[in-house]
Amino acid sequence: MKKIVVFSGAGVSADSGLATFRDADGLWAEYRIEDVCTPEALTSNRALVVGFYNKRRREMLAAEPNAGHRAIAALETHFDVEVVTQNVDDLHERAGSSHVTHLHGELMRLRSERDPELIVPVEGWEQPLDARAPDGALLRPHIVFFGEAVPMFDAAVRIVSRADILVVVGTSLAVYPAASLVRYARPEVPVYVVDPGHPDTSWIRNPLIFIHKRAAEGMPELAELLQRESV
Numbered sequence: 001m002k003k004i005v006v007f008s009g010a011g012v013s014a015d016s017g018l019a020t021f022r023d024a025d026g027l028w029a030e031y032r033i034e035d036v037c038t039p040e041a042l043t044s045n046r047a048l049v050v051g052f053y054n055k056r057r058r059e060m061l062a063a064e065p066n067a068g069h070r071a072i073a074a075l076e077t078h079f080d081v082e083v084v085t086q087n088v089d090d091l092h093e094r095a096g097s098s099h100v101t102h103l104h105g106e107l108m109r110l111r112s113e114r115d116p117e118l119i120v121p122v123e124g125w126e127q128p129l130d131a132r133a134p135d136g137a138l139l140r141p142h143i144v145f146f147g148e149a150v151p152m153f154d155a156a157v158r159i160v161s162r163a164d165i166l167v168v169v170g171t172s173l174a175v176y177p178a179a180s181l182v183r184y185a186r187p188e189v190p191v192y193v194v195d196p197g198h199p200d201t202s203w204i205r206n207p208l209i210f211i212h213k214r215a216a217e218g219m220p221e222l223a224e225l226l227q228r229e230s231v
Contacts, residue, residue, distance in 0.1 A: 001078075001079060001080045002079050002080065002164040002165060002230065003079065003080040003081075003082070003162055003163055003164045003165070004075055004079045004080070004081045004082075004163065004164070004165045004166075004167060004226070005081075005082050005083075005084060005159055005160050005162075005163035005165070005166050005167070005185075006072050006075075006081065006082070006083045006084070006085075006167045006169060007084050007085075007160070007166065007167065007168045007169070007171065007181060007182070008072070008083060008084070008085040008086065008087060008092070008169050008170050008171065008215075009085070009086045009087065009169070009170045009171025009172065009175075010086065010087060010170060010171070011169065011170025011171065011195060011196075011214065011215055012066075012068050012069060012072075012085075012087065012091075012092075012169055012170035012215040012219075013063070013087050013089050013091055013170070014170070014214075014215075015066040015067075015068055015214055015215050015216035016063040016064060016065060016066045016069070016091055017059075017063050018059060018060060018063055018089060018091075019059075031052065033146055035048060035049075036048060036049050036052040037049075037052075037143070037145050037146050038145050038146050038147055039145055039147065039148065041145075042113075042140055042145070046129065046138075047129060049140075049141070050127055050129055050140075050141070053107065053127065053141040053143065054125060054126050054127055056088070056107055057107045057108070057122070057125040057126075057127075058125035058126075060089045060090065060091070060107055060125075061124075061125050063089070063091065064091075064094075065091045065092075065094050065095035066091075066215070066216045067216040067217070067219065067220050068169065068170070068194075068214075068215030068216045068217075068218070068219040068220070069091050069092055069094075069095035069097070070095045070096070070220075071219040071220040071222070071223040072092065072095065072097055072167075072169075072219060072223070073092070073095040073096035073097045074096075074223060075223055075226065075227070076096075076097070076098060077227075078226075078227050078230045079165075079226070079230065081097070081098075081099065082099040082100075082101065082159050083097050083099065083100045083101065084101045084103065084156045084159055084160065084181065085100060085101070085102055085103065086103050086104050086171060086175060086178050087102070087104075088102065088104055088105050088106055088107045088143055089107055090106065090107070090108055101152055101155060101156055101159060102152065103144070103150055103152050103153065103156055103178050104143065104144045104150070104178070105141070105142045105143035105144045106142050106143075107122075107141070107142075107143070108121060108122055109121055109122065109142035110122050110127060110131065110133075110139040110140065110141060110142055111133070111139065111140060111141075111142045112133035112134075112135050112137045112138075112139065112140075113133075113137045113138050113139070113140050114133070114135055114136075114137035115133070115135055115137070116151070118133050118134065118135055118137075119142055120133060120134070120139070127139065127141065150177060150178070153177055153178075153181075156178075156181055157181065157184045160181050160182070160184045160185055161184045161185070161186065163185055163186075163189055164189060165189065165190055165192070165226065166182065166185045166189055166190070166191045166192070166206070167191075167192045167194065167222065168182065168191060168192065168193045168194070168195075168199075169193075169194040169195065169215050169218070169219060170194070170195065170215045171195070171199065172197070172199050173199040173200060173201065174199070174200070182204055182206075183203075185206055187205065187206060188206075188207075189206055189207075190206065190207045190208075190209060191204055191206045191207065191208050191209070192209045192210075192211065192222055193208065193209070193210050193211070194211045194213065194215060194218035194219055194222055195210075195211075195212065195218075196212055196213055196214050196218075197212075
């Protein structure tokens with residue numbers, strides 16, 4: 001069974017109504033990164049940071065997986081599929097994807113400020129401001145802030161390096177180190193890019209196939225194509 005690795009970004013969840021970060025009307029147009037997504041911000045204005053992610057969590061729980069998420073999950077019928085995502089929502093899982101690696105953390109988890117390995121689920125959408133981990137430390141969103149290491153990057157490299165087919169969907173390929181994952185695909189592996197825009201792919205040397213459509217439209221089309229070719 002061929003292995004498909006899907007590398008997804010905010011464009012997949014945008015079709016479920018979740019705001020992206022980098023579009024002109026995205027989250028960074030409303031908030032300064034320095035105010036809500038850095039370790040320093042958590043220290044200086046904990047209430048703002050916790051409130052920001054509570055709002056993201058509430059929006060996520062009100063959203064539903066779209067046709068793009070469902071098409072990715074349905075690929076498991078014919079392929080060995082792993083998803084590597086930059087997204088912190090749980091829409092891939094709710095759509096039915098079995099193997100999802102989150103590069104930048106997960107909204108539905110919190111972690112100890114003292115021990116990054118001490119991770120606990122969050123109930124509902126609200127993290128109380130004074131919530132504490134089992135070790136007594138304050139809890140923080142389980143999100144990779146700007147300036148922090150990406151702990152799942154090495155695992156993602158191993159996943160991509162085993163791909164027979166790489167699908168890149170809904171990502172600008174502008175956020176590093178995540179975007180560099182494409183470089184770890186073996187040279188002969190075809191790379192399918194599903195995006196309505198024109199992400200910079202000039203550095204990709206693999207066979208490249210573009211589907212210039214939004215995820216909710218392009219992914220079902222690509223899934224059907226890949227399934228036909230697998231028969």
